[in-house]
Amino acid sequence: MDPKVVQKANGVEVTLDEAVFPRPVGLAAAYRFIDRCYVLVETRPGKRLSVRLESKEPTAPAERKALAGEFRNELLHQLVRRQVAERTDGLRAAIVGRALLSADDALAAEASAPAAASDPLDFQDDPLGIAVPWEEKYGGKRENKPKKRSGQPKKR
Amino acid sequence: MPVRWREVGGRVLLTNDAGDYLWLDRAPFEALAAGTLKPGHPVWAELARSNMLHDPETEARVVERIRRRSGHLQVGPTLHIVVLTLRCNHACTYCHASRQPEKRAGFDMSLDTAARVLDVILASPAPDLTIEFQGGEPALNFPVLRWFVEEGRRRVAGGSRRLWFSLVSNLSTLTPAQIEWLVDQGVAVCTSIDGPAELHDRHRRIAGGDSHRRTRAAMARFDAAYRRRRLDPSLAYVNALVTVSRGSLAQPEAIVDEYVRMGQKVIHLRPLNPFGMGRKIWAREGYTAEEFLRFWTRALDHIIELNRQGVEMAEKMASLLLTRILTDDNPNYADLRSPCGAAIGQLAYNHDGRVYTCDEGRMVGAMGDDLFCIGDVHRHGYAELIAHPTVGSLCVSSCLECLPGCADCAYAPYCGVCPVYNYIEQGDLVARPATNDRCKMMLGMLDYLFQRLAEPGLPDLFRRWTEVRDRSSVFEPRRPRRPSPRAKARPAAAPPRRAKKGARRA
Numbered sequence: 001m002d003p004k005v006v007q008k009a010n011g012v013e014v015t016l017d018e019a020v021f022p023r024p025v026g027l028a029a030a031y032r033f034i035d036r037c038y039v040l041v042e043t044r045p046g047k048r049l050s051v052r053l054e055s056k057e058p059t060a061p062a063e064r065k066a067l068a069g070e071f072r073n074e075l076l077h078q079l080v081r082r083q084v085a086e087r088t089d090g091l092r093a094a095i096v097g098r099a100l101l102s103a104d105d106a107l108a109a110e111a112s113a114p115a116a117a118s119d120p121l122d123f124q125d126d127p128l129g130i131a132v133p134w135e136e137k138y139g140g141k142r143e144n145k146p147k148k149r150s151g152q153p154k155k156r
Numbered sequence: 157m158p159v160r161w162r163e164v165g166g167r168v169l170l171t172n173d174a175g176d177y178l179w180l181d182r183a184p185f186e187a188l189a190a191g192t193l194k195p196g197h198p199v200w201a202e203l204a205r206s207n208m209l210h211d212p213e214t215e216a217r218v219v220e221r222i223r224r225r226s227g228h229l230q231v232g233p234t235l236h237i238v239v240l241t242l243r244c245n246h247a248c249t250y251c252h253a254s255r256q257p258e259k260r261a262g263f264d265m266s267l268d269t270a271a272r273v274l275d276v277i278l279a280s281p282a283p284d285l286t287i288e289f290q291g292g293e294p295a296l297n298f299p300v301l302r303w304f305v306e307e308g309r310r311r312v313a314g315g316s317r318r319l320w321f322s323l324v325s326n327l328s329t330l331t332p333a334q335i336e337w338l339v340d341q342g343v344a345v346c347t348s349i350d351g352p353a354e355l356h357d358r359h360r361r362i363a364g365g366d367s368h369r370r371t372r373a374a375m376a377r378f379d380a381a382y383r384r385r386r387l388d389p390s391l392a393y394v395n396a397l398v399t400v401s402r403g404s405l406a407q408p409e410a411i412v413d414e415y416v417r418m419g420q421k422v423i424h425l426r427p428l429n430p431f432g433m434g435r436k437i438w439a440r441e442g443y444t445a446e447e448f449l450r451f452w453t454r455a456l457d458h459i460i461e462l463n464r465q466g467v468e469m470a471e472k473m474a475s476l477l478l479t480r481i482l483t484d485d486n487p488n489y490a491d492l493r494s495p496c497g498a499a500i501g502q503l504a505y506n507h508d509g510r511v512y513t514c515d516e517g518r519m520v521g522a523m524g525d526d527l528f529c530i531g532d533v534h535r536h537g538y539a540e541l542i543a544h545p546t547v548g549s550l551c552v553s554s555c556l557e558c559l560p561g562c563a564d565c566a567y568a569p570y571c572g573v574c575p576v577y578n579y580i581e582q583g584d585l586v587a588r589p590a591t592n593d594r595c596k597m598m599l600g601m602l603d604y605l606f607q608r609l610a611e612p613g614l615p616d617l618f619r620r621w622t623e624v625r626d627r628s629s630v631f632e633p634r635r636p637r638r639p640s641p642r643a644k645a646r647p648a649a650a651p652p653r654r655a656k657k658g659a660r661r662a
Binding site for chain 1: 229497
């Protein structure tokens with residue numbers, strides 16, 4: 001059976017098969033317990049992950065059993081969350097993107113403008129003068145002036 | 157077409173993304189699921205009529221309807237909650253608004269802050285904007301309220317944008333002159349009446365112990381002011397809502413009857429909010445989802461019985477859900493949309509200028525956790541606020557179609573989640589639906605409504621609950637009956653003609 005649960009002195013150790021529960025799932029589930037447990041995560045041979053939850057408060061055996069149960073439930077939640085997120089990735093991007101764009105006028109205008117029509121510059125253009133050496137910009141001396149490229153602003 | 161399903165009362169309910177639904181018996185459902193149901197089976201035609209079978213025409217029709225049902229994705233933040241003060245003359249037993257005593261200084265919104273708040277609100281791209289004044293008791297800072305209305309109207313005058321105002325108040329501090337002014341300015345008013353006087357006064361505590369009497373007296377003054385202006389009483393009235401506390405659970409019928417006596421046509425049975433101070437007193441006032449559902453279903457049974465006797469009354473949450481079930485209209489209610497309305501549908505402005513994704517987020521802020529604070533009007537403009545990473549996080553974590561438990565739930569086309577609630581109750585923006593009380597409540601309410609919809613006569617009765625009458629004529633500034641030539645020469649104030657359908661509490 002997976003995951004394997006062993007009761008420890010003041011907590012539990014759960015060993016996961018990463019083929020069933022990928023490592024990010026195990027880590028996300030473990031992270032949920034850091035407010036009430038000290039958490040130790042270690043890799044084990046055979047693509048297995050060991051998560052040790054040590055309660056910060058003294059616990060009775062029944063509480064340790066409940067702790068293991070909660071961790072298993074959280075593992076399942078994180079696994080399903082990951083699967084649903086992967087399955088609905090494109091849908092989420094479309095819905096959330098649309099919602100955020102509608103809330104921001106400037107972004108919406110930028111997104112709806114055809115890139116080629118609104119941007120006549122090519123990749124060599126430098127309208128902000130970023131490629132212009134500072135000596136040239138601010139009057140410093142320079143022996144070899146760079147070759148002027150198209151779209152480069154005039155020297156002040 | 158992709159369909160979702162849920163077993164309710166021994167039958168199977170099928171729904172699609174456009175909100176269509178169909179009841180199936182177990183045997184044909186199992187045949188459908190197994191892929192053995194064939195054309196010619198009686199259920200096949202029902203599936204086709206309900207847009208559950210795929211063909212290009214159905215797909216085009218369903219896509220168009222989904223677009224209409226998702227209209228909230230196109231408009232940006234329409235609701236702007238402005239907390240004018242944290243001071244309040246009430247000390248409600250379940251208060252969640254981090255109230256301050258009435259006489260304490262330092263908790264009012266200043267005019268300087270108000271000016272910056274208005275700048276942010278008017279920078280929102282939404283064509284319809286509602287400014288909702290909240291508190292504390294917002295009427296205690298009436299000069300700033302008045303400034304917002306007058307300056308807001310001045311700023312949009314002559315343009316195409318429409319600006320609405322709504323005051324959420326216990327009404328007890330309003331003077332007759334203030335009431336007349338609010339009516340003249342077309343400010344919508346919403347108050348709280350928790351039920352009969354004994355129940356209301358037990359929870360809504362005020363010096364003198366007569367909160368119910370004072371609120372009802374102010375409501376009567378509003379009614380008189382509306383009548384003097386010859387406004388249709390079926391449109392011009394003060395909205396009221398119920399905050400359901402433990403003391404309410406035993407008397408749903410008495411609470412509904414109180415609203416009938418008041419002449420209200422809608423009652424909003426709002427569950428107690430576990431945020432802020434409410435959480436500290438949860439042990440005294442709180443209840444389980446199952447207890448709330450028993451209360452709510454008893455109240456609805458009673459309302460339906462009253463409807464059958466000719467009494468006009470509807471429950472607000474049920475009306476919103478039924479609108480999602482029976483129509484393609486989009487009430488744009490922040491709690492029943494995907495993604496939820498946090499920041500992209502509403503913004504909440506604290507008295508000191510801090511901006512939150514929503515009023516619930518502000519309440520979490522009042523608990524000392526500013527996770528949902530996205531900036532400050534003194535330092536940030538609208539674009540910076542909306543670009544805050546928390547906004548995107550809340551969008552992603554409330555996108556129902558992509559959440560564990562919700563993505564495959566039959567009620568996804570009608571429902572909504574609240575990441576702020578999930579954060580407070582479960583320590584994560586994403587809910588664990590099986591143990592989430594809000595989810596249990598939504599499932600219970602929708603189960604009840606669908607089961608009742610299967611009864612003869614109920615769909616027609618419930619359809620009346622979804623009819624929203626246009627009240628915009630009430631919520632525009634009154635004009636003089638005989639304008640002088642000089643007044644005519646002034647620039648038009650561009651009063652709005654139509655209210656945004658389903659605007660919150662308006």
